[in-house]
Amino acid sequence: MFRTEDLVKTFVHGTSRIEALRGISLEVPQGEVYGIIGRSGAGKSTLIRCLNLLERPTSGRVLLDDEDLTALAPAELRRRRRRIGMVFQHFHLLTSRSVLRNVEFPLEVQGIDRARRRARALELLDVVGLADRADDYPSRLSGGQKQRVGIARALAGSPRVLLCDEATSALDSQTSEQILALLAEVNRAFGVTVVLITHEMSVVRSICTSAALLDDGRVVDSGRLTDRVGDPASELGQLLLPLDAAPAADGERHVLLTFTDAVAGSPVLSRLARDLGVDVTIRSGGVERIGGVEVGRLQVALEPATGGGSGPVDAEAVVRYLSDRGVRAQVHA
Amino acid sequence: MSAVLAVPAAEQPWTDYLDLLWQAFTETLYMVALSAVFTFVLGLAIGVLLYVTGPGGVLTNRFVYGPLGVLVNVGRSLPFLILLIVLLPVTRAIVGTSLGATAAIVPLTIGSSPFFGRVVETALREVDPGRIEAAQSMGATTADIVRKVLLPEALPGLLAGATLTLVMFVDYSAMAGAIGAGGLGNFAIKYGYQRFNTQLMLATVVILVVLVQLLQSVGDRVVRAVAHRR
Numbered sequence: 001m002f003r004t005e006d007l008v009k010t011f012v013h014g015t016s017r018i019e020a021l022r023g024i025s026l027e028v029p030q031g032e033v034y035g036i037i038g039r040s041g042a043g044k045s046t047l048i049r050c051l052n053l054l055e056r057p058t059s060g061r062v063l064l065d066d067e068d069l070t071a072l073a074p075a076e077l078r079r080r081r082r083r084i085g086m087v088f089q090h091f092h093l094l095t096s097r098s099v100l101r102n103v104e105f106p107l108e109v110q111g112i113d114r115a116r117r118r119a120r121a122l123e124l125l126d127v128v129g130l131a132d133r134a135d136d137y138p139s140r141l142s143g144g145q146k147q148r149v150g151i152a153r154a155l156a157g158s159p160r161v162l163l164c165d166e167a168t169s170a171l172d173s174q175t176s177e178q179i180l181a182l183l184a185e186v187n188r189a190f191g192v193t194v195v196l197i198t199h200e201m202s203v204v205r206s207i208c209t210s211a212a213l214l215d216d217g218r219v220v221d222s223g224r225l226t227d228r229v230g231d232p233a234s235e236l237g238q239l240l241l242p243l244d245a246a247p248a249a250d251g252e253r254h255v256l257l258t259f260t261d262a263v264a265g266s267p268v269l270s271r272l273a274r275d276l277g278v279d280v281t282i283r284s285g286g287v288e289r290i291g292g293v294e295v296g297r298l299q300v301a302l303e304p305a306t307g308g309g310s311g312p313v314d315a316e317a318v319v320r321y322l323s324d325r326g327v328r329a330q331v332h333a
Numbered sequence: 334m335s336a337v338l339a340v341p342a343a344e345q346p347w348t349d350y351l352d353l354l355w356q357a358f359t360e361t362l363y364m365v366a367l368s369a370v371f372t373f374v375l376g377l378a379i380g381v382l383l384y385v386t387g388p389g390g391v392l393t394n395r396f397v398y399g400p401l402g403v404l405v406n407v408g409r410s411l412p413f414l415i416l417l418i419v420l421l422p423v424t425r426a427i428v429g430t431s432l433g434a435t436a437a438i439v440p441l442t443i444g445s446s447p448f449f450g451r452v453v454e455t456a457l458r459e460v461d462p463g464r465i466e467a468a469q470s471m472g473a474t475t476a477d478i479v480r481k482v483l484l485p486e487a488l489p490g491l492l493a494g495a496t497l498t499l500v501m502f503v504d505y506s507a508m509a510g511a512i513g514a515g516g517l518g519n520f521a522i523k524y525g526y527q528r529f530n531t532q533l534m535l536a537t538v539v540i541l542v543v544l545v546q547l548l549q550s551v552g553d554r555v556v557r558a559v560a561h562r563r
Contacts, residue, residue, distance in 0.1 A: 052470055078472040085471075092467035095563040096485035106471040108481065137563045157471065 002028035007060035020046040022217035035204040038214030085154030089166035093138040100134040124152040144175035164196035225291040254332035347532040357520035368441035375446040380453020408447030437514030456490030496552025
Protein backbone atom coordinates (compact mmCIF):
# COMPACT_ATOMS: atom_id res chain seq x y z
CA MET A 1 0.00 0.00 0.00
CA PHE A 2 2.86 2.33 0.86
CA ARG A 3 5.80 2.28 -1.48
CA THR A 4 8.87 4.40 -1.85
CA GLU A 5 10.97 4.49 -4.98
CA ASP A 6 14.57 5.50 -4.72
CA LEU A 7 14.00 8.17 -2.05
CA VAL A 8 16.90 10.55 -1.64
CA LYS A 9 17.02 13.32 0.94
CA THR A 10 20.00 15.62 1.19
CA PHE A 11 20.09 18.41 3.75
CA VAL A 12 22.25 21.35 2.84
CA HIS A 13 23.45 23.61 5.64
CA GLY A 14 25.73 26.23 4.19
CA THR A 15 28.64 24.31 2.78
CA SER A 16 27.95 21.01 4.54
CA ARG A 17 25.71 18.41 2.96
CA ILE A 18 24.09 15.65 4.94
CA GLU A 19 22.84 12.73 2.91
CA ALA A 20 20.10 11.41 5.18
CA LEU A 21 18.55 9.05 2.65
CA ARG A 22 20.59 7.60 -0.19
CA GLY A 23 18.02 5.83 -2.32
CA ILE A 24 15.39 4.02 -0.31
CA SER A 25 13.01 1.66 -2.04
CA LEU A 26 10.57 -0.04 0.27
CA GLU A 27 7.21 -1.69 0.08
CA VAL A 28 4.89 -1.75 3.07
CA PRO A 29 2.14 -4.30 2.48
CA GLN A 30 -1.43 -3.62 3.61
CA GLY A 31 -2.25 -4.73 7.15
CA GLU A 32 1.32 -5.20 8.34
CA VAL A 33 3.03 -3.78 11.39
CA TYR A 34 6.13 -2.59 9.64
CA GLY A 35 9.17 -1.65 11.67
CA ILE A 36 11.92 0.63 10.42
CA ILE A 37 14.92 0.09 12.64
CA GLY A 38 18.30 1.67 12.72
CA ARG A 39 20.77 3.51 14.90
CA SER A 40 20.26 7.18 15.51
CA GLY A 41 21.39 9.04 12.43
CA ALA A 42 20.53 6.14 10.15
CA GLY A 43 17.82 8.23 8.50
CA LYS A 44 14.74 6.55 9.90
CA SER A 45 13.11 9.72 11.18
CA THR A 46 13.69 11.44 7.86
CA LEU A 47 12.25 8.42 6.08
CA ILE A 48 9.00 8.30 8.05
CA ARG A 49 8.58 12.07 7.68
CA CYS A 50 9.00 11.64 3.94
CA LEU A 51 6.11 9.15 3.88
CA ASN A 52 3.53 11.89 4.54
CA LEU A 53 5.74 14.56 3.02
CA LEU A 54 6.30 16.51 6.22
CA GLU A 55 9.74 16.32 4.68
CA ARG A 56 10.01 16.72 0.90
CA PRO A 57 12.41 14.16 -0.54
CA THR A 58 15.17 15.61 -2.72
CA SER A 59 14.28 13.01 -5.33
CA GLY A 60 12.31 9.81 -5.62
CA ARG A 61 8.63 9.02 -5.20
CA VAL A 62 6.27 8.11 -2.37
CA LEU A 63 3.25 6.10 -3.42
CA LEU A 64 0.16 5.50 -1.32
CA ASP A 65 -2.15 2.99 -2.99
CA ASP A 66 -0.26 3.53 -6.25
CA GLU A 67 -0.78 7.30 -6.17
CA ASP A 68 2.34 9.44 -6.24
CA LEU A 69 2.07 11.79 -3.27
CA THR A 70 5.04 13.88 -4.38
CA ALA A 71 3.16 14.88 -7.54
CA LEU A 72 0.05 16.17 -5.74
CA ALA A 73 -0.99 19.81 -5.47
CA PRO A 74 -0.98 21.13 -1.86
CA ALA A 75 -4.77 20.90 -1.43
CA GLU A 76 -4.81 17.33 -2.74
CA LEU A 77 -1.91 16.39 -0.51
CA ARG A 78 -3.78 17.73 2.53
CA ARG A 79 -6.73 15.52 1.62
CA ARG A 80 -4.50 12.45 1.24
CA ARG A 81 -2.84 13.11 4.58
CA ARG A 82 -6.17 12.41 6.23
CA ARG A 83 -5.64 8.77 5.26
CA ILE A 84 -2.32 8.80 7.10
CA GLY A 85 -2.38 9.15 10.88
CA MET A 86 0.80 10.09 12.70
CA VAL A 87 1.92 9.46 16.27
CA PHE A 88 4.89 11.38 17.65
CA GLN A 89 7.60 10.65 20.19
CA HIS A 90 6.76 13.79 22.14
CA PHE A 91 3.01 13.47 21.55
CA HIS A 92 2.54 17.03 20.26
CA LEU A 93 -0.88 17.44 21.82
CA LEU A 94 -2.37 20.93 21.90
CA THR A 95 -2.11 22.30 25.43
CA SER A 96 -4.92 24.77 24.78
CA ARG A 97 -7.46 22.02 24.21
CA SER A 98 -9.01 19.35 26.37
CA VAL A 99 -8.27 15.72 25.63
CA LEU A 100 -11.59 15.39 23.81
CA ARG A 101 -10.98 18.47 21.65
CA ASN A 102 -7.49 17.24 20.82
CA VAL A 103 -8.98 14.05 19.44
CA GLU A 104 -11.59 16.11 17.58
CA PHE A 105 -8.92 18.22 15.91
CA PRO A 106 -8.40 16.21 12.71
CA LEU A 107 -12.17 15.97 12.25
CA GLU A 108 -12.53 19.71 12.79
CA VAL A 109 -9.97 20.30 10.08
CA GLN A 110 -11.99 18.04 7.80
CA GLY A 111 -15.08 20.16 8.42
CA ILE A 112 -17.10 17.49 10.20
CA ASP A 113 -19.91 18.87 12.36
CA ARG A 114 -19.60 19.14 16.11
CA ALA A 115 -21.99 16.36 17.11
CA ARG A 116 -20.39 13.74 14.88
CA ARG A 117 -16.93 14.91 15.88
CA ARG A 118 -17.72 14.55 19.53
CA ALA A 119 -19.27 11.11 19.12
CA ARG A 120 -16.30 9.82 17.14
CA ALA A 121 -13.75 11.29 19.56
CA LEU A 122 -15.49 9.74 22.57
CA GLU A 123 -15.61 6.41 20.78
CA LEU A 124 -11.85 6.54 20.22
CA LEU A 125 -11.09 7.67 23.75
CA ASP A 126 -12.98 4.60 24.82
CA VAL A 127 -10.81 2.45 22.56
CA VAL A 128 -7.64 3.81 24.15
CA GLY A 129 -9.12 3.58 27.64
CA LEU A 130 -9.30 7.29 28.46
CA ALA A 131 -13.00 8.06 28.12
CA ASP A 132 -13.05 9.29 31.73
CA ARG A 133 -10.33 11.87 31.03
CA ALA A 134 -12.11 13.51 28.08
CA ASP A 135 -12.43 16.92 29.76
CA ASP A 136 -8.95 17.05 31.27
CA TYR A 137 -6.15 19.05 29.74
CA PRO A 138 -3.12 17.14 28.42
CA SER A 139 -0.82 18.61 31.08
CA ARG A 140 -2.68 16.55 33.68
CA LEU A 141 -1.92 13.26 31.95
CA SER A 142 1.05 10.93 32.31
CA GLY A 143 3.31 10.22 29.32
CA GLY A 144 1.58 6.97 28.52
CA GLN A 145 -1.84 8.60 28.71
CA LYS A 146 -0.68 11.41 26.45
CA GLN A 147 0.46 8.89 23.89
CA ARG A 148 -2.91 7.14 24.10
CA VAL A 149 -4.56 10.46 23.29
CA GLY A 150 -2.03 10.87 20.47
CA ILE A 151 -3.08 7.49 19.08
CA ALA A 152 -6.79 8.29 19.45
CA ARG A 153 -6.20 11.58 17.63
CA ALA A 154 -4.27 9.87 14.85
CA LEU A 155 -7.12 7.39 14.40
CA ALA A 156 -9.94 9.93 14.49
CA GLY A 157 -9.98 10.53 10.77
CA SER A 158 -10.15 6.76 10.10
CA PRO A 159 -6.76 6.59 8.39
CA ARG A 160 -5.60 3.51 6.51
CA VAL A 161 -2.12 3.74 7.87
CA LEU A 162 -0.58 4.92 11.11
CA LEU A 163 2.95 6.34 11.12
CA CYS A 164 4.62 6.09 14.51
CA ASP A 165 7.75 8.21 14.96
CA GLU A 166 9.53 6.67 17.96
CA ALA A 167 6.13 6.47 19.64
CA THR A 168 7.44 4.71 22.73
CA SER A 169 10.94 6.15 23.07
CA ALA A 170 9.92 8.77 25.61
CA LEU A 171 8.15 6.25 27.83
CA ASP A 172 9.32 3.84 30.52
CA SER A 173 9.51 0.19 29.55
CA GLN A 174 6.26 -0.91 31.14
CA THR A 175 4.27 1.96 29.62
CA SER A 176 6.05 1.38 26.36
CA GLU A 177 4.83 -2.22 26.31
CA GLN A 178 1.26 -1.09 26.93
CA ILE A 179 1.43 1.40 24.07
CA LEU A 180 2.86 -1.26 21.76
CA ALA A 181 0.07 -3.62 22.76
CA LEU A 182 -2.42 -0.87 21.94
CA LEU A 183 -0.85 -0.36 18.52
CA ALA A 184 -0.99 -4.08 17.83
CA GLU A 185 -4.62 -4.08 18.92
CA VAL A 186 -5.41 -1.14 16.62
CA ASN A 187 -3.74 -2.99 13.75
CA ARG A 188 -5.75 -6.11 14.47
CA ALA A 189 -9.13 -4.55 15.27
CA PHE A 190 -9.25 -1.82 12.62
CA GLY A 191 -6.98 -3.35 9.99
CA VAL A 192 -4.86 -0.20 10.04
CA THR A 193 -1.39 -0.68 8.60
CA VAL A 194 1.21 0.50 11.11
CA VAL A 195 4.63 1.84 10.15
CA LEU A 196 6.82 2.48 13.14
CA ILE A 197 10.36 3.59 13.50
CA THR A 198 12.44 2.65 16.47
CA HIS A 199 15.99 2.12 17.58
CA GLU A 200 15.01 -0.72 19.88
CA MET A 201 15.04 -4.23 18.51
CA SER A 202 12.70 -5.29 21.31
CA VAL A 203 9.96 -3.12 19.80
CA VAL A 204 10.34 -4.89 16.46
CA ARG A 205 10.37 -8.29 18.15
CA SER A 206 7.25 -7.62 20.15
CA ILE A 207 4.82 -6.30 17.53
CA CYS A 208 6.23 -6.12 14.01
CA THR A 209 5.40 -8.53 11.25
CA SER A 210 7.85 -6.98 8.77
CA ALA A 211 10.82 -4.70 9.08
CA ALA A 212 13.51 -2.80 7.27
CA LEU A 213 16.99 -2.26 8.66
CA LEU A 214 18.42 1.14 7.87
CA ASP A 215 22.05 2.07 8.01
CA ASP A 216 23.59 5.31 6.80
CA GLY A 217 20.60 6.19 4.64
CA ARG A 218 20.31 2.82 2.96
CA VAL A 219 18.13 -0.24 3.46
CA VAL A 220 20.46 -3.03 4.50
CA ASP A 221 17.84 -5.72 4.85
CA SER A 222 14.06 -5.91 4.76
CA GLY A 223 11.16 -8.31 4.62
CA ARG A 224 8.83 -10.40 6.74
CA LEU A 225 10.38 -11.22 10.10
CA THR A 226 9.66 -14.93 9.96
CA ASP A 227 11.40 -15.02 6.63
CA ARG A 228 14.36 -12.87 7.69
CA VAL A 229 15.01 -14.77 10.86
CA GLY A 230 15.03 -18.01 8.89
CA ASP A 231 17.77 -16.72 6.61
CA PRO A 232 21.15 -17.38 8.20
CA ALA A 233 22.69 -14.58 6.13
CA SER A 234 20.09 -11.99 7.12
CA GLU A 235 21.33 -9.02 9.15
CA LEU A 236 17.84 -8.41 10.46
CA GLY A 237 17.61 -12.06 11.42
CA GLN A 238 20.90 -11.77 13.25
CA LEU A 239 19.67 -8.71 15.15
CA LEU A 240 16.31 -10.26 15.94
CA LEU A 241 17.79 -13.44 17.28
CA PRO A 242 21.52 -13.01 17.71
CA LEU A 243 23.60 -16.09 17.11
CA ASP A 244 27.07 -15.70 18.43
CA ALA A 245 28.70 -18.12 16.04
CA ALA A 246 31.84 -19.76 17.45
CA PRO A 247 34.55 -21.18 15.22
CA ALA A 248 34.54 -24.96 14.94
CA ALA A 249 37.20 -26.89 16.81
CA ASP A 250 39.40 -29.42 15.02
CA GLY A 251 37.50 -32.39 13.75
CA GLU A 252 34.12 -30.83 14.44
CA ARG A 253 31.61 -29.91 11.78
CA HIS A 254 29.30 -27.03 12.60
CA VAL A 255 25.88 -26.37 11.11
CA LEU A 256 23.81 -23.20 11.52
CA LEU A 257 20.12 -23.83 11.51
CA THR A 258 17.02 -21.73 11.76
CA PHE A 259 13.48 -22.93 12.17
CA THR A 260 10.07 -21.54 12.84
CA ASP A 261 6.77 -22.42 14.44
CA ALA A 262 5.80 -26.03 13.82
CA VAL A 263 9.38 -27.26 13.76
CA ALA A 264 10.19 -25.52 17.02
CA GLY A 265 7.86 -27.90 18.83
CA SER A 266 9.10 -31.15 17.30
CA PRO A 267 12.11 -33.33 18.22
CA VAL A 268 13.98 -32.80 14.95
CA LEU A 269 17.43 -32.88 16.50
CA SER A 270 17.04 -36.12 18.40
CA ARG A 271 15.64 -37.77 15.27
CA LEU A 272 18.56 -36.44 13.31
CA ALA A 273 20.93 -37.97 15.83
CA ARG A 274 19.19 -41.32 15.59
CA ASP A 275 18.63 -41.44 11.84
CA LEU A 276 22.08 -40.28 10.75
CA GLY A 277 24.10 -41.63 13.63
CA VAL A 278 25.58 -38.31 14.74
CA ASP A 279 25.95 -36.65 18.10
CA VAL A 280 24.51 -33.16 18.15
CA THR A 281 25.81 -30.56 20.58
CA ILE A 282 24.18 -27.13 20.79
CA ARG A 283 26.93 -24.49 20.84
CA SER A 284 24.89 -21.30 20.78
CA GLY A 285 21.55 -19.85 19.82
CA GLY A 286 18.06 -19.55 21.16
CA VAL A 287 14.36 -19.75 20.56
CA GLU A 288 12.12 -16.72 20.77
CA ARG A 289 8.68 -15.47 19.90
CA ILE A 290 9.01 -12.94 17.09
CA GLY A 291 6.07 -11.39 15.30
CA GLY A 292 3.82 -13.85 17.10
CA VAL A 293 5.74 -16.82 15.76
CA GLU A 294 8.15 -19.16 17.52
CA VAL A 295 11.52 -18.98 15.81
CA GLY A 296 14.89 -20.47 16.64
CA ARG A 297 18.46 -20.11 15.50
CA LEU A 298 21.05 -22.59 16.59
CA GLN A 299 24.64 -23.43 15.98
CA VAL A 300 25.25 -27.13 16.50
CA ALA A 301 28.42 -29.22 16.44
CA LEU A 302 28.26 -32.63 14.81
CA GLU A 303 30.40 -35.62 15.74
CA PRO A 304 30.18 -39.28 14.81
CA ALA A 305 27.99 -41.01 17.37
CA THR A 306 30.00 -43.02 19.87
CA GLY A 307 30.21 -46.59 18.69
CA GLY A 308 28.88 -45.50 15.32
CA GLY A 309 30.67 -45.27 11.98
CA SER A 310 34.13 -43.85 11.68
CA GLY A 311 35.43 -40.83 9.74
CA PRO A 312 34.10 -37.30 9.70
CA VAL A 313 30.42 -36.51 9.68
CA ASP A 314 28.83 -35.84 6.30
CA ALA A 315 27.61 -32.31 7.06
CA GLU A 316 25.97 -31.94 3.64
CA ALA A 317 23.81 -34.96 4.36
CA VAL A 318 22.76 -33.36 7.65
CA VAL A 319 21.81 -30.15 5.84
CA ARG A 320 19.74 -32.13 3.36
CA TYR A 321 18.08 -34.11 6.13
CA LEU A 322 17.12 -30.92 8.01
CA SER A 323 15.98 -29.04 4.91
CA ASP A 324 13.60 -31.89 4.08
CA ARG A 325 12.02 -31.37 7.51
CA GLY A 326 11.50 -27.62 7.23
CA VAL A 327 14.67 -26.45 8.95
CA ARG A 328 16.93 -24.10 7.07
CA ALA A 329 20.48 -25.19 7.57
CA GLN A 330 23.92 -24.36 6.28
CA VAL A 331 27.38 -25.63 7.00
CA HIS A 332 29.36 -23.21 9.11
CA ALA A 333 32.93 -22.84 7.96
CA MET B 334 -16.02 64.50 25.04
CA SER B 335 -14.23 67.59 26.18
CA ALA B 336 -16.86 69.87 27.64
CA VAL B 337 -15.33 73.16 28.62
CA LEU B 338 -14.93 73.25 32.38
CA ALA B 339 -14.15 76.24 34.51
CA VAL B 340 -10.51 76.36 35.48
CA PRO B 341 -9.85 77.17 39.15
CA ALA B 342 -7.16 79.65 40.03
CA ALA B 343 -3.62 78.31 39.97
CA GLU B 344 -3.03 78.31 43.70
CA GLN B 345 -6.21 76.33 44.54
CA PRO B 346 -5.73 72.91 46.22
CA TRP B 347 -5.89 69.86 43.91
CA THR B 348 -9.36 68.89 45.18
CA ASP B 349 -10.76 71.88 43.28
CA TYR B 350 -9.50 70.33 40.07
CA LEU B 351 -11.38 67.03 40.50
CA ASP B 352 -13.71 67.65 37.56
CA LEU B 353 -10.82 68.51 35.25
CA LEU B 354 -8.82 65.59 36.57
CA TRP B 355 -11.70 63.21 35.95
CA GLN B 356 -12.09 64.54 32.45
CA ALA B 357 -8.38 64.03 31.78
CA PHE B 358 -8.57 60.54 33.22
CA THR B 359 -11.46 59.49 30.97
CA GLU B 360 -9.65 60.98 27.98
CA THR B 361 -6.63 58.85 28.79
CA LEU B 362 -8.78 55.74 29.15
CA TYR B 363 -10.47 56.54 25.85
CA MET B 364 -7.14 56.93 24.07
CA VAL B 365 -5.65 53.82 25.61
CA ALA B 366 -8.72 51.65 24.98
CA LEU B 367 -9.26 52.62 21.36
CA SER B 368 -5.59 52.56 20.37
CA ALA B 369 -5.30 49.20 22.11
CA VAL B 370 -8.13 47.76 20.01
CA PHE B 371 -6.60 49.01 16.76
CA THR B 372 -3.06 48.05 17.78
CA PHE B 373 -4.05 44.55 18.82
CA VAL B 374 -5.74 43.93 15.48
CA LEU B 375 -2.96 45.49 13.40
CA GLY B 376 -0.14 44.07 15.53
CA LEU B 377 -1.66 40.60 15.48
CA ALA B 378 -1.79 40.73 11.69
CA ILE B 379 1.82 41.96 11.51
CA GLY B 380 3.00 39.35 14.03
CA VAL B 381 1.26 36.45 12.32
CA LEU B 382 2.56 37.56 8.94
CA LEU B 383 6.10 37.89 10.31
CA TYR B 384 5.92 34.45 11.90
CA VAL B 385 4.32 32.68 8.98
CA THR B 386 6.66 34.13 6.35
CA GLY B 387 9.71 34.11 8.61
CA PRO B 388 12.48 31.49 8.68
CA GLY B 389 10.97 28.14 9.62
CA GLY B 390 7.43 29.45 9.13
CA VAL B 391 4.60 27.64 7.39
CA LEU B 392 4.81 29.89 4.32
CA THR B 393 8.41 31.09 4.42
CA ASN B 394 8.80 33.99 2.03
CA ARG B 395 11.73 36.32 2.38
CA PHE B 396 10.22 38.82 -0.07
CA VAL B 397 7.47 39.45 2.46
CA TYR B 398 9.41 38.86 5.65
CA GLY B 399 12.37 41.08 4.66
CA PRO B 400 10.55 44.32 3.77
CA LEU B 401 7.97 43.86 6.54
CA GLY B 402 10.74 43.35 9.07
CA VAL B 403 12.48 46.53 7.91
CA LEU B 404 9.21 48.50 8.09
CA VAL B 405 8.57 47.22 11.60
CA ASN B 406 12.09 48.11 12.69
CA VAL B 407 11.80 51.61 11.25
CA GLY B 408 8.51 52.03 13.13
CA ARG B 409 10.18 50.90 16.33
CA SER B 410 13.36 52.90 15.99
CA LEU B 411 11.59 56.29 15.76
CA PRO B 412 11.18 57.92 19.16
CA PHE B 413 7.47 58.26 19.85
CA LEU B 414 7.65 62.03 20.22
CA ILE B 415 9.18 62.34 16.74
CA LEU B 416 6.62 59.94 15.30
CA LEU B 417 3.83 62.07 16.79
CA ILE B 418 5.05 65.10 14.89
CA VAL B 419 5.94 63.29 11.67
CA LEU B 420 2.45 61.76 11.57
CA LEU B 421 0.59 65.05 12.04
CA PRO B 422 -0.46 65.29 8.34
CA VAL B 423 -1.51 61.63 8.33
CA THR B 424 -3.58 62.15 11.44
CA ARG B 425 -5.21 65.22 9.92
CA ALA B 426 -6.03 63.23 6.79
CA ILE B 427 -7.63 60.37 8.73
CA VAL B 428 -9.36 62.09 11.63
CA GLY B 429 -9.77 65.58 10.22
CA THR B 430 -7.84 67.22 13.03
CA SER B 431 -4.49 66.72 14.71
CA LEU B 432 -5.76 67.80 18.11
CA GLY B 433 -7.61 65.92 20.82
CA ALA B 434 -7.84 62.40 22.14
CA THR B 435 -9.30 60.90 18.95
CA ALA B 436 -6.49 62.33 16.86
CA ALA B 437 -3.96 60.79 19.24
CA ILE B 438 -5.24 57.33 18.42
CA VAL B 439 -3.57 57.45 14.98
CA PRO B 440 0.05 57.95 16.15
CA LEU B 441 -0.54 55.68 19.15
CA THR B 442 -1.70 52.85 16.89
CA ILE B 443 1.00 53.37 14.30
CA GLY B 444 3.67 53.76 16.97
CA SER B 445 2.72 50.63 18.93
CA SER B 446 1.68 48.18 16.23
CA PRO B 447 5.24 47.35 15.13
CA PHE B 448 6.18 46.75 18.75
CA PHE B 449 3.16 44.59 19.41
CA GLY B 450 3.76 42.83 16.10
CA ARG B 451 7.21 41.73 17.31
CA VAL B 452 5.71 40.71 20.64
CA VAL B 453 3.21 38.52 18.78
CA GLU B 454 5.94 37.07 16.56
CA THR B 455 8.02 36.18 19.61
CA ALA B 456 5.05 34.61 21.39
CA LEU B 457 4.25 32.50 18.31
CA ARG B 458 7.86 31.33 18.09
CA GLU B 459 7.46 29.89 21.56
CA VAL B 460 4.93 27.38 20.23
CA ASP B 461 6.57 23.99 19.78
CA PRO B 462 6.98 23.48 16.00
CA GLY B 463 6.11 19.82 16.58
CA ARG B 464 2.52 20.79 17.30
CA ILE B 465 2.34 22.67 14.02
CA GLU B 466 3.75 19.66 12.22
CA ALA B 467 1.21 17.44 13.91
CA ALA B 468 -1.55 19.69 12.59
CA GLN B 469 0.01 19.60 9.12
CA SER B 470 0.14 15.82 9.25
CA MET B 471 -3.63 15.86 9.84
CA GLY B 472 -4.21 17.93 6.72
CA ALA B 473 -4.67 21.35 8.35
CA THR B 474 -4.48 24.41 6.11
CA THR B 475 -2.35 27.43 6.97
CA ALA B 476 -5.48 29.24 8.15
CA ASP B 477 -6.38 26.27 10.39
CA ILE B 478 -2.89 26.29 11.82
CA VAL B 479 -2.98 29.99 12.64
CA ARG B 480 -6.49 29.94 14.11
CA LYS B 481 -6.61 26.56 15.80
CA VAL B 482 -2.99 25.94 16.77
CA LEU B 483 -0.75 29.01 16.82
CA LEU B 484 -2.99 31.62 18.41
CA PRO B 485 -4.61 29.37 21.06
CA GLU B 486 -1.29 27.74 21.96
CA ALA B 487 0.45 31.12 22.25
CA LEU B 488 -2.42 32.73 24.17
CA PRO B 489 -0.64 33.15 27.54
CA GLY B 490 2.32 34.78 25.80
CA LEU B 491 0.04 36.96 23.69
CA LEU B 492 -1.87 38.15 26.74
CA ALA B 493 1.34 38.92 28.61
CA GLY B 494 2.50 40.90 25.58
CA ALA B 495 -0.84 42.69 25.39
CA THR B 496 -0.49 43.75 29.03
CA LEU B 497 2.98 45.05 28.31
CA THR B 498 1.61 47.03 25.37
CA LEU B 499 -1.33 48.41 27.37
CA VAL B 500 1.03 49.77 29.99
CA MET B 501 3.11 51.29 27.25
CA PHE B 502 -0.03 53.05 25.97
CA VAL B 503 -0.49 54.83 29.26
CA ASP B 504 3.06 56.11 28.88
CA TYR B 505 2.67 57.08 25.21
CA SER B 506 -0.76 58.67 25.72
CA ALA B 507 0.74 60.96 28.34
CA MET B 508 3.37 61.96 25.81
CA ALA B 509 0.70 62.58 23.20
CA GLY B 510 -0.96 64.82 25.76
CA ALA B 511 2.06 67.09 25.56
CA ILE B 512 1.25 68.00 21.97
CA GLY B 513 -2.46 68.54 22.41
CA ALA B 514 -4.09 65.16 22.74
CA GLY B 515 -5.62 65.87 26.15
CA GLY B 516 -5.64 63.28 28.87
CA LEU B 517 -3.58 63.02 32.03
CA GLY B 518 -0.32 63.98 30.31
CA ASN B 519 -1.84 67.18 29.06
CA PHE B 520 -3.32 67.85 32.49
CA ALA B 521 0.00 67.36 34.25
CA ILE B 522 1.81 69.71 31.90
CA LYS B 523 -0.87 72.37 31.65
CA TYR B 524 -1.94 72.64 35.26
CA GLY B 525 0.88 70.99 37.16
CA TYR B 526 4.04 72.02 35.35
CA GLN B 527 3.18 75.27 33.67
CA ARG B 528 1.28 76.67 36.63
CA PHE B 529 3.76 75.38 39.22
CA ASN B 530 1.11 73.36 41.06
CA THR B 531 3.12 70.51 42.59
CA GLN B 532 0.01 68.98 44.17
CA LEU B 533 -1.56 68.50 40.76
CA MET B 534 1.65 67.05 39.36
CA LEU B 535 1.74 64.55 42.20
CA ALA B 536 -1.95 63.72 41.80
CA THR B 537 -1.39 62.86 38.13
CA VAL B 538 1.64 60.76 38.93
CA VAL B 539 -0.32 58.83 41.55
CA ILE B 540 -3.19 58.22 39.15
CA LEU B 541 -0.81 57.01 36.43
CA VAL B 542 1.00 54.70 38.83
CA VAL B 543 -2.28 53.23 40.09
CA LEU B 544 -3.57 52.81 36.54
CA VAL B 545 -0.42 50.98 35.44
CA GLN B 546 -0.47 48.78 38.55
CA LEU B 547 -4.09 47.93 37.91
CA LEU B 548 -3.55 47.05 34.26
CA GLN B 549 -0.50 44.95 35.08
CA SER B 550 -2.11 42.97 37.88
CA VAL B 551 -5.30 42.34 35.91
CA GLY B 552 -3.14 41.25 32.97
CA ASP B 553 -1.06 38.93 35.15
CA ARG B 554 -4.19 37.45 36.63
CA VAL B 555 -5.72 36.74 33.23
CA VAL B 556 -2.48 35.17 31.97
CA ARG B 557 -2.31 32.97 35.04
CA ALA B 558 -5.94 31.93 34.71
CA VAL B 559 -5.43 30.97 31.07
CA ALA B 560 -2.16 29.15 31.70
CA HIS B 561 -3.56 27.35 34.72
CA ARG B 562 -6.34 25.75 32.72
CA ARG B 563 -3.81 23.85 30.64
